[in-house]
Amino acid sequence: MSLPARLGTALRLPWPLPALLAWGGAWAAWLVASSADLSGAWALLAGLLAGGALALPCDGGWRRFLAAAGFPLSALALGPAAAWPAWAWLLLMLPLLVIYPLRAWRDAPFFPTPAAALDGLAGVVGAPAPLHVLDAGCGLGHGLAALRRAWPGAQLQGVERSALLQRVAALRCPWARIRCGDMWAGDWSGLDLVYLFQRPESMDRAWRKALAEMRPGAWLVSLEFAVPGQAPVACLQGPGRRAVWVYCLPPPGRR
Numbered sequence: 001m002s003l004p005a006r007l008g009t010a011l012r013l014p015w016p017l018p019a020l021l022a023w024g025g026a027w028a029a030w031l032v033a034s035s036a037d038l039s040g041a042w043a044l045l046a047g048l049l050a051g052g053a054l055a056l057p058c059d060g061g062w063r064r065f066l067a068a069a070g071f072p073l074s075a076l077a078l079g080p081a082a083a084w085p086a087w088a089w090l091l092l093m094l095p096l097l098v099i100y101p102l103r104a105w106r107d108a109p110f111f112p113t114p115a116a117a118l119d120g121l122a123g124v125v126g127a128p129a130p131l132h133v134l135d136a137g138c139g140l141g142h143g144l145a146a147l148r149r150a151w152p153g154a155q156l157q158g159v160e161r162s163a164l165l166q167r168v169a170a171l172r173c174p175w176a177r178i179r180c181g182d183m184w185a186g187d188w189s190g191l192d193l194v195y196l197f198q199r200p201e202s203m204d205r206a207w208r209k210a211l212a213e214m215r216p217g218a219w220l221v222s223l224e225f226a227v228p229g230q231a232p233v234a235c236l237q238g239p240g241r242r243a244v245w246v247y248c249l250p251p252p253g254r255r
Contacts, residue, residue: 018054018057019055021054023067023071026050027071029047029051030044032046047072048071051068055067112142113143113145113197113223114241115145117146117223118147118149118221121150121244124246129153130154130218131153131192132191132192133151134158134159134186134191134193135195136183136196137183138158138169139165140169140172143158143195144158157179157191158176159179159183161180163180167180187213191214193219193220194206194218194219195222196221197222197223203228204228206227207247211249216249218248218249222244222245222247223245224242224243224245232246232247233247
């Protein structure tokens with residue numbers, strides 16, 4: 001196996017481990033360059049190149065950006081903030097932990113659904129239009145707004161693990177029923193369509209849950225990430241927009 005292939009395999013780890021690996025590798029390259037008596041600019045360049053190379057195999061553009069940006073942002077922060085006490089850094093982390101608790105880190109990071117991301121989806125799903133629709137991991141409600149744009153008459157539901165985000169989403173989307181909880185623990189039976197904007201690693205689990213709990217003919221829709229090994233009914237794509245993968249649950253004999 002070639003070195004790039006091995007690197008790609010090594011970085012297929014649960015998020016955010018690939019980002020931590022890229023950040024650690026960038027700082028290691030910086031330390032090695034600094035210990036070799038290279039100038040500060042060359043040591044910084046070594047860290048940037050190492051971090052960028054380790055970020056390339058990460059899935060998705062946002063993940064590559066986060067993995068590559070960790071080293072330069074932390075280097076910038078450590079300049080003027082080097083004299084800060086340790087408790088100051090802990091205080092800076094508290095808002096992040098409130099908004100996005102540790103138990104939610106294995107689900108998707110917070111990236112909103114663009115307003116027009118689901119345009120054209122209603123035409124693919126067709127009639128009858130889905131009545132009971134769930135946004136699994138709804139964040140601040142951007143996905144719910146996009147779903148309402150597609151089906152104004154649907155009974156929209158959302159589930160969000162972060163209590164703070166759930167409250168804000170409920171204020172932004174009073175026409176939807178939004179609860180705070182684990183999207184994987186909820187019952188998907190009785191739903192006509194489940195929408196997700198999660199992670200590549202989440203999609204196989206979501207498909208298995210949909211097969212186990214949803215009726216044949218119900219729909220699973222994913223923004224950006226496909227279900228491995230499953231052929232979609234459609235993939236909506238276009239210039240400047242994320243792919244929308246549309247799946248229809250088959251009857252038991254075809255699963």
